[in-house]
Amino acid sequence: MPTAERSAVDVTSTSRGCAPAAGAAPHAGIAVERVTRRFGTAGGAELVALADLTLHVAPGEIVSVVGPSGCGKTTLLELICGLQRPDAGRLVSEPAALMPQRDLLLPWLSALDNAGLALRARGVSRAAARATAGPLFERLGLAGFERTRPAQLSGGMRQRVSLARSLLAGKPVLALDEPFAALDAITRAELQAWLGHTLAGERRTVVLVTHDVEEAVLLSDRVAVMSPRPGRVVTELEVALPRPRSRTDPALVQLRAQALAALGGRA
Amino acid sequence: MLPPALALALLLGIWELYVDLGGVNPAILPAPHAIARALYTDRQTLWSNFLTTAREIVLGIAVGVATALVCAVAIHFSSVARRALYPLLVASQAVPVPILAPVLIIWLGFGILPKLLVIALVAFFPLVVTTLAALDAVDPDLLKLMRTFDAARGRTFRHVELPGALPGLFTGAKLAAVFAVIGAVFAEQTGASSGLGYLLSITTSNYEFAETWAAVAILSAFAMALFALLAVVERRALPWAYGGAR
Ligand SMILES: Nc1ncnc2c1ncn2[C@@H]1O[C@H](COP(=O)(O)OP(=O)(O)OP(=O)(O)O)[C@@H](O)[C@H]1O
């Protein structure tokens, strides 16, 4: 499958950010070490978004990042994706594709062509992009919606197309920014199950930003809890539970309470 | 369609009554019925002059669209071009076109070229401004997303920015179509031997105001037709820009 081939190529061709000297072996997974990120504000004062943040993600691992609004979660993902550079610290990551907080689908393209945008961006022809995106549509439960315009899709369907697009970028790392925050509770639960299933079939390293603690323990191998701004990782919780997981599993409920306590203690 | 027709009928009715009841000398402001008669009796002259002007307008808009697109893209891509060209663009709109037109004709001769330039000049500005605004309004998060997809600048432009800017281009084109009609009248004031603008200057100097108004009516109708045509093309070409349309 073309997607797999491409990620294999990407792995060897990269490391980015404050990477060690050129020619060094590519880093597997993600290493964020004592990273600080500051923004200048209109008043001239400095806003420290991230302070001394450390987070490691092993290849193939799914790590959730939870934290209060404004604590720098999106900033962290943009750093991982190479869209921003740290002001201090060291950050190495395999190439990462973003799934943005808003779906950002293009209104003039069909669902299938929206998903294919990641391929078109690299110069793949329209026909080839459709041929590659088609089978993924089947797999993601989007079959039958290929020709639908985003305006006619439900919120849940739009998020699926958006994920399909980021998957098709063929990067080994996926950076998901609150993918289900804007959905109603029922659709969200449905899409959480769907995402768990989809990620199980992919061998990707995933950083999932969310403010939903239940979502975090349901989907990930580890939960990193961030402090309010300036953001740091204050607690990490292993979620060593078999999949598929149930919301009502007492072990999961207990982990959820632990994560909430870590969040609450800092909020 | 009905409300504008009613509004027009009402306006013409008031006009007709005003002139008929002696509010103004009909030799100065002819009544609508006199204009209608002129439209009919002079139909051949009006039609042949209309063809000249229509051709200038359509070609002038085409030149305006082409140069405006090039300019907007250059300004969008290069901050140097933005700083260098934007003030000139604004300044170009302060050029008094009625004065410029004769100068261009003395310079470039009596052919169609100076007329195209005048029309393109007036059509150019709304096109550049709206297209540029639409290009600049593209969501920065979308541009970031394209960067994580390793998109070259040109591909981001082709797949994201340009299609997103098309509604802006159409808005500009609709304004430009109307401005171009006025531009054509200025362009034909000197050095023209045909065209509705030429006819306007002849008939006004001869105090043939019914004929003048007949030419004005045709120009207005043409501006409306161009505007409506562009609106139809826009709806067909960009159904996504209209909520609910499929
Ligand atoms: N480009 C920027 N310039 C200035 N300040 C910024 C910039 N980007 C982010 N910030 C600030 O940095 C802080 C962290 O922002 P960020 O978007 O990463 O938070 P977040 O955790 O994703 O929040 P949310 O949960 O609301 O999405 C915020 O206070 C924000 O205002």
Ligand SMILES: [Mg+2]
């Ligand atoms: Mg955010």
